[in-house]
Amino acid sequence: MQHVLVGATDIRCDDPDQAVCDDDERDYMLEAVRYLFPDLDIGAERVRYRYSGVRPLPRSDADDPGQISRDHAVREDRLGEAPLLSLVGGKWTTFRGFAAEVADDVLARLGAGAT
Ligand SMILES: Cc1cc2nc3c(=O)[nH]c(=O)nc-3n(C[C@H](O)[C@H](O)[C@H](O)COP(=O)(O)OP(=O)(O)OC[C@H]3O[C@@H](n4cnc5c(N)ncnc54)[C@H](O)[C@@H]3O)c2cc1C
Structure with missing residues (x-):
C-alpha cells in the first residue's frame, strides 16, 4: 500500500470558497491516526497532499456539526x-x-x- 487517504473533520464553514485543510486540521488528523495506530511512525513530512471539501447540510442550530442529520x-x-x-x-x-x-x-x- 503506497498511499492512504485520511479524513474527515466536522468544521463549520461559512464560505466554501475559502475552505482549506490548514496545519491545525492536518495535525488533528495525524493525531487521530497515531491514536488508532500507535505503532505507525507518521509525521507531517509524510503528507503528500491535502484538500478540503465542504459538505452542504440542512440549516440547524446544533452547536456540533456532527449532530446535524445526514439524512436526505x-x-x-x-x-x-x-x-x-x-x-x-x-x-x-x-x-x-x-x-x-x-x-x-x-x-x-x-x-x-x-x-
Ligand atoms: C465534502 C463531502 C463529504 C461527503 N462525505 C460523505 C461521507 O463520508 N459519506 C457519505 O455517505 N456521503 C458523503 N457525502 C455525500 C455524498 O457525496 C452524496 O450524498 C452523493 O455523492 C450524492 O450522489 P448523487 O449521485 O446524488 O449526486 P452527485 O455525486 O453530486 O452527482 C451529481 C452529478 O451530476 C453532475 N451534474 C450536475 N448538474 C449537471 C448538469 N446540468 N448536467 C450534467 N451533469 C450535471 C455533477 O457534475 C455530478 O457529477 C459527502 C459530500 C461532500 C460534498
Missing part, C-alpha cells in the same frame, strides 16, 4: 406557479434511493406516473 430530504419552494424542488443531504449509501424517490415525485407531478 426534499424541500419544496415555488418559482411563481412552478414548484422548485431542492434535494438536501444524502449519503453514498442512499443516493440511488433518493434519486428514485425524487424521480417518482417528479413523474407524478408531470402526470406520467412511476415507471
